Amino acid sequence: MKRFLLVSTLFASACNQTPPAGPAAGKAYFHQAGCASCHKIGENGSAVGPDLTFVGLRHSAQWLDLFIKDPQAWKKDTLMPKRYISDAARGAIVDYLAQLKGQDWPQGARPWEAASLIKDPVARGRVLYVRAGCVGCHGTDGTGGYPNNNVKGGLIPALNKVADGYSKAELTAKIKKGVPHPEKADPKGPAPLITMPAWGQTLNDAELDALASYLLSLTPAGAQKNDW
Ligand code: HEC
Ligand code: HEC
Structure with a gap:
Protein backbone atom coordinates (compact mmCIF):
# COMPACT_ATOMS: atom_id res chain seq x y z
CA MET A 1 0.00 0.00 0.00
CA GLN A 99 -8.03 11.97 12.43
CA LEU A 100 -5.18 10.90 14.78
CA LYS A 101 -6.99 10.31 18.05
CA GLY A 102 -4.73 7.77 19.72
CA GLN A 103 -5.48 4.76 17.49
CA ASP A 104 -1.77 4.24 16.77
CA TRP A 105 -1.15 3.20 20.38
CA PRO A 106 -2.34 -0.36 20.96
CA GLN A 107 -5.27 -0.69 23.43
CA GLY A 108 -3.95 -0.67 27.00
CA ALA A 109 -0.45 0.33 25.91
CA ARG A 110 -0.52 4.11 25.93
CA PRO A 111 2.81 5.47 27.21
CA TRP A 112 1.34 6.41 30.63
CA GLU A 113 -0.13 2.96 31.17
CA ALA A 114 3.28 1.44 32.03
CA ALA A 115 3.03 -0.48 35.33
CA SER A 116 5.93 1.50 36.82
CA LEU A 117 3.93 4.75 36.49
CA ILE A 118 0.61 3.64 37.96
CA LYS A 119 1.81 4.06 41.56
CA ASP A 120 3.42 7.46 41.01
CA PRO A 121 0.76 10.01 39.95
CA VAL A 122 3.20 12.92 39.54
CA ALA A 123 5.53 10.95 37.25
CA ARG A 124 2.53 9.53 35.41
CA GLY A 125 1.03 13.00 35.04
CA ARG A 126 4.26 14.25 33.52
CA VAL A 127 4.27 11.47 30.91
CA LEU A 128 0.63 12.27 30.16
CA TYR A 129 1.38 15.98 29.91
CA VAL A 130 4.08 15.32 27.32
CA ARG A 131 2.62 12.44 25.30
CA ALA A 132 -1.05 13.50 25.27
CA GLY A 133 0.25 16.87 24.06
CA CYS A 134 -0.54 19.44 26.79
CA VAL A 135 3.07 20.50 26.20
CA GLY A 136 2.28 21.59 22.62
CA CYS A 137 0.02 24.38 23.95
CA HIS A 138 1.22 25.07 27.50
CA GLY A 139 5.00 24.58 27.03
CA THR A 140 7.59 22.42 28.77
CA ASP A 141 6.61 21.98 32.44
CA GLY A 142 3.81 24.52 32.03
CA THR A 143 6.09 27.46 31.19
CA GLY A 144 3.70 28.87 28.56
CA GLY A 145 4.64 31.34 25.83
CA TYR A 146 2.40 29.81 23.13
CA PRO A 147 0.27 32.21 21.09
CA ASN A 148 -3.46 32.30 20.49
CA ASN A 149 -5.37 34.78 18.36
CA ASN A 150 -7.81 37.31 19.76
CA VAL A 151 -7.30 36.45 23.46
CA LYS A 152 -6.22 38.84 26.21
CA GLY A 153 -2.42 39.00 26.24
CA GLY A 154 -2.24 36.92 23.04
CA LEU A 155 -1.09 33.79 24.87
CA ILE A 156 -2.38 30.39 26.03
CA PRO A 157 -1.99 30.41 29.85
CA ALA A 158 1.15 29.05 31.53
CA LEU A 159 0.36 26.31 34.07
CA ASN A 160 3.26 26.46 36.50
CA LYS A 161 1.37 28.56 39.05
CA VAL A 162 -1.98 26.75 39.09
CA ALA A 163 -1.25 25.62 42.67
CA ASP A 164 -1.96 29.26 43.70
CA GLY A 165 -5.46 29.44 42.26
CA TYR A 166 -6.93 25.94 42.04
CA SER A 167 -7.84 23.17 44.45
CA LYS A 168 -7.13 19.70 43.11
CA ALA A 169 -10.84 19.08 42.48
CA GLU A 170 -11.21 22.36 40.57
CA LEU A 171 -8.14 21.62 38.50
CA THR A 172 -9.30 18.11 37.61
CA ALA A 173 -12.72 19.49 36.62
CA LYS A 174 -11.10 22.16 34.42
CA ILE A 175 -8.96 19.61 32.56
CA LYS A 176 -11.94 17.28 32.19
CA LYS A 177 -14.30 19.89 30.74
CA GLY A 178 -11.83 22.06 28.81
CA VAL A 179 -12.78 25.47 27.43
CA PRO A 180 -14.52 25.16 24.04
CA HIS A 181 -14.82 28.95 23.59
CA PRO A 182 -11.95 30.92 25.14
CA GLU A 183 -12.97 34.51 25.87
CA LYS A 184 -12.28 36.88 22.97
CA ALA A 185 -10.18 39.99 23.57
CA ASP A 186 -12.19 41.82 20.90
CA PRO A 187 -15.80 40.59 21.05
CA LYS A 188 -16.30 41.51 17.40
CA GLY A 189 -13.11 39.74 16.25
CA PRO A 190 -12.70 36.12 15.11
CA ALA A 191 -12.96 33.14 17.49
CA PRO A 192 -9.60 32.02 18.95
CA LEU A 193 -8.22 29.16 16.83
CA ILE A 194 -6.80 27.35 19.84
CA THR A 195 -9.29 25.95 22.36
CA MET A 196 -8.76 23.88 25.51
CA PRO A 197 -9.88 20.31 24.67
CA ALA A 198 -12.37 18.49 26.95
CA TRP A 199 -9.96 15.78 28.09
CA GLY A 200 -12.68 13.87 29.93
CA GLN A 201 -13.75 12.53 26.53
CA THR A 202 -10.49 10.60 26.24
CA LEU A 203 -8.88 10.30 29.66
CA ASN A 204 -10.28 8.45 32.68
CA ASP A 205 -10.50 9.80 36.24
CA ALA A 206 -7.18 8.29 37.35
CA GLU A 207 -5.43 9.87 34.37
CA LEU A 208 -7.03 13.27 35.04
CA ASP A 209 -6.03 12.95 38.70
CA ALA A 210 -2.42 12.20 37.70
CA LEU A 211 -2.36 15.29 35.47
CA ALA A 212 -3.67 17.48 38.30
CA SER A 213 -1.07 16.02 40.71
CA TYR A 214 1.68 16.80 38.22
CA LEU A 215 0.48 20.36 37.57
CA LEU A 216 0.21 21.06 41.30
CA SER A 217 3.85 19.96 41.70
CA LEU A 218 5.11 22.60 39.23
CA THR A 219 6.82 25.83 40.17
CA PRO A 220 8.03 28.57 37.82
CA ALA A 221 11.65 27.78 38.80
CA GLY A 222 11.43 24.08 38.09
CA ALA A 223 11.20 23.94 34.28
CA GLN A 224 13.20 21.31 32.45
CA LYS A 225 14.18 22.08 28.88
CA ASN A 226 12.39 20.97 25.72
CA ASP A 227 10.99 17.63 26.74
CA TRP A 228 8.59 16.16 24.19
C1 HEC B 1 13.36 19.48 12.66
C2 HEC B 1 12.27 18.91 13.39
C3 HEC B 1 10.87 19.00 12.83
C4 HEC B 1 10.40 18.58 11.59
C5 HEC B 1 11.18 18.00 10.44
C6 HEC B 1 8.96 18.79 11.62
N1 HEC B 1 8.57 19.32 12.83
FE1 HEC B 1 6.68 19.72 13.40
N2 HEC B 1 7.38 20.51 15.14
C7 HEC B 1 8.70 20.51 15.54
C8 HEC B 1 8.81 21.18 16.83
C9 HEC B 1 10.10 21.39 17.62
C10 HEC B 1 7.50 21.57 17.18
C11 HEC B 1 7.08 22.33 18.44
C12 HEC B 1 7.05 23.78 18.08
C13 HEC B 1 7.08 24.73 19.24
O1 HEC B 1 6.96 24.31 20.37
O2 HEC B 1 7.21 25.93 18.97
C14 HEC B 1 6.62 21.12 16.11
C15 HEC B 1 5.23 21.28 16.10
C16 HEC B 1 4.39 20.69 15.18
C17 HEC B 1 2.95 20.67 15.28
C18 HEC B 1 2.12 21.24 16.42
C19 HEC B 1 2.03 20.17 17.48
C20 HEC B 1 1.18 20.51 18.67
O3 HEC B 1 0.89 19.61 19.41
O4 HEC B 1 0.82 21.65 18.88
C21 HEC B 1 2.48 20.01 14.18
C22 HEC B 1 1.04 19.73 13.85
C23 HEC B 1 3.64 19.63 13.39
N3 HEC B 1 4.78 20.06 14.03
C24 HEC B 1 3.56 18.96 12.19
C25 HEC B 1 4.67 18.69 11.37
C26 HEC B 1 4.59 18.19 10.01
C27 HEC B 1 3.30 17.86 9.29
C28 HEC B 1 5.87 18.07 9.57
C29 HEC B 1 6.33 17.65 8.19
C30 HEC B 1 5.86 18.48 7.09
C31 HEC B 1 6.74 18.50 10.64
N4 HEC B 1 5.98 18.87 11.71
C32 HEC B 1 8.12 18.50 10.57
C33 HEC B 1 9.75 19.97 14.86
C34 HEC B 1 9.71 19.47 13.59
C1 HEC C 1 -4.81 22.82 21.78
C2 HEC C 1 -4.20 23.55 22.85
C3 HEC C 1 -4.33 23.02 24.25
C4 HEC C 1 -3.96 21.78 24.70
C5 HEC C 1 -3.37 20.63 23.91
C6 HEC C 1 -4.21 21.79 26.12
N1 HEC C 1 -4.70 23.00 26.51
FE1 HEC C 1 -5.09 23.58 28.40
N2 HEC C 1 -5.75 25.40 27.74
C7 HEC C 1 -5.75 25.80 26.43
C8 HEC C 1 -6.32 27.13 26.33
C9 HEC C 1 -6.53 27.94 25.07
C10 HEC C 1 -6.67 27.51 27.65
C11 HEC C 1 -7.32 28.81 28.10
C12 HEC C 1 -8.79 28.68 28.01
C13 HEC C 1 -9.49 29.94 28.50
O1 HEC C 1 -9.56 30.91 27.77
O2 HEC C 1 -9.94 29.93 29.66
C14 HEC C 1 -6.29 26.38 28.51
C15 HEC C 1 -6.46 26.36 29.88
C16 HEC C 1 -6.03 25.35 30.70
C17 HEC C 1 -6.11 25.37 32.16
C18 HEC C 1 -6.64 26.54 32.99
C19 HEC C 1 -5.50 27.51 33.21
C20 HEC C 1 -5.82 28.73 34.01
O3 HEC C 1 -4.93 29.61 34.08
O4 HEC C 1 -6.90 28.84 34.57
C21 HEC C 1 -5.59 24.20 32.62
C22 HEC C 1 -5.44 23.77 34.05
C23 HEC C 1 -5.19 23.42 31.45
N3 HEC C 1 -5.46 24.16 30.32
C24 HEC C 1 -4.63 22.15 31.51
C25 HEC C 1 -4.32 21.39 30.39
C26 HEC C 1 -3.87 20.01 30.44
C27 HEC C 1 -3.59 19.22 31.70
C28 HEC C 1 -3.72 19.59 29.16
C29 HEC C 1 -3.33 18.22 28.64
C30 HEC C 1 -4.13 17.11 29.09
C31 HEC C 1 -4.05 20.73 28.31
N4 HEC C 1 -4.41 21.79 29.08
C32 HEC C 1 -3.96 20.71 26.93
C33 HEC C 1 -5.28 25.09 25.35
C34 HEC C 1 -4.81 23.78 25.40
Missing part, protein backbone atom coordinates in the same frame (compact mmCIF):
# COMPACT_ATOMS: atom_id res chain seq x y z
CA LYS A 2 2.76 2.41 0.99
CA ARG A 3 4.72 1.62 -2.16
CA PHE A 4 1.64 2.03 -4.30
CA LEU A 5 0.98 5.46 -2.79
CA LEU A 6 4.55 6.58 -3.31
CA VAL A 7 4.51 5.45 -6.91
CA SER A 8 1.12 7.01 -7.58
CA THR A 9 2.23 10.26 -5.90
CA LEU A 10 5.27 10.50 -8.13
CA PHE A 11 3.21 9.54 -11.15
CA ALA A 12 0.60 12.19 -10.40
CA SER A 13 3.19 14.93 -10.09
CA ALA A 14 5.02 13.79 -13.24
CA CYS A 15 1.81 13.84 -15.27
CA ASN A 16 0.31 16.86 -13.54
CA GLN A 17 -2.81 14.89 -12.60
CA THR A 18 -4.91 15.49 -9.48
CA PRO A 19 -2.66 14.28 -6.63
CA PRO A 20 -4.06 11.81 -4.10
CA ALA A 21 -5.90 13.28 -1.10
CA GLY A 22 -7.21 11.94 2.22
CA PRO A 23 -5.56 10.37 5.31
CA ALA A 24 -3.78 7.47 3.56
CA ALA A 25 -2.15 9.77 1.04
CA GLY A 26 -1.41 12.23 3.86
CA LYS A 27 0.42 9.51 5.78
CA ALA A 28 2.66 8.87 2.76
CA TYR A 29 3.34 12.59 2.32
CA PHE A 30 4.08 12.90 6.06
CA HIS A 31 6.88 10.35 5.70
CA GLN A 32 8.14 11.72 2.36
CA ALA A 33 8.41 15.21 3.83
CA GLY A 34 10.55 13.90 6.73
CA CYS A 35 8.03 14.87 9.44
CA ALA A 36 8.67 11.57 11.28
CA SER A 37 12.30 12.53 11.78
CA CYS A 38 11.03 14.89 14.49
CA HIS A 39 7.54 13.64 15.45
CA LYS A 40 6.27 10.39 16.94
CA ILE A 41 3.00 8.78 15.91
CA GLY A 42 2.43 5.69 18.02
CA GLU A 43 5.89 4.33 18.75
CA ASN A 44 7.27 5.32 15.31
CA GLY A 45 9.26 8.47 14.68
CA SER A 46 11.46 10.51 16.99
CA ALA A 47 10.90 12.97 19.81
CA VAL A 48 12.61 16.13 18.53
CA GLY A 49 9.15 17.75 18.42
CA PRO A 50 5.75 17.01 20.03
CA ASP A 51 4.15 13.55 19.87
CA LEU A 52 1.37 13.70 17.28
CA THR A 53 -0.51 10.49 18.21
CA PHE A 54 -3.31 12.58 19.79
CA VAL A 55 -2.95 15.64 17.58
CA GLY A 56 -6.44 15.30 16.05
CA LEU A 57 -7.95 15.58 19.55
CA ARG A 58 -6.29 18.85 20.32
CA HIS A 59 -6.11 20.82 17.07
CA SER A 60 -8.63 21.74 14.37
CA ALA A 61 -7.88 21.05 10.69
CA GLN A 62 -7.99 24.80 10.12
CA TRP A 63 -5.20 25.48 12.61
CA LEU A 64 -3.11 22.50 11.49
CA ASP A 65 -3.18 23.77 7.92
CA LEU A 66 -2.24 27.29 8.91
CA PHE A 67 0.59 26.16 11.20
CA ILE A 68 2.16 23.62 8.84
CA LYS A 69 2.03 26.11 5.95
CA ASP A 70 4.04 28.72 7.85
CA PRO A 71 4.93 27.82 11.47
CA GLN A 72 6.88 31.06 12.09
CA ALA A 73 3.91 33.18 11.01
CA TRP A 74 1.97 31.68 13.95
CA LYS A 75 4.82 31.50 16.48
CA LYS A 76 7.89 33.53 15.64
CA ASP A 77 10.44 31.57 17.67
CA THR A 78 9.15 28.07 16.91
CA LEU A 79 11.67 25.33 16.08
CA MET A 80 9.20 23.69 13.71
CA PRO A 81 10.72 24.20 10.24
CA LYS A 82 8.81 25.58 7.28
CA ARG A 83 8.63 22.94 4.56
CA TYR A 84 7.80 23.90 1.00
CA ILE A 85 5.18 21.30 0.17
CA SER A 86 2.35 21.65 -2.34
CA ASP A 87 -1.08 22.81 -1.14
CA ALA A 88 -2.50 19.42 -2.13
CA ALA A 89 0.12 17.47 -0.15
CA ARG A 90 -0.39 19.73 2.87
CA GLY A 91 -4.16 19.24 2.60
CA ALA A 92 -3.68 15.46 2.66
CA ILE A 93 -1.26 15.70 5.64
CA VAL A 94 -3.91 17.73 7.49
CA ASP A 95 -6.54 15.07 6.65
CA TYR A 96 -4.18 12.48 8.14
CA LEU A 97 -3.28 14.43 11.30
CA ALA A 98 -6.86 15.58 12.02
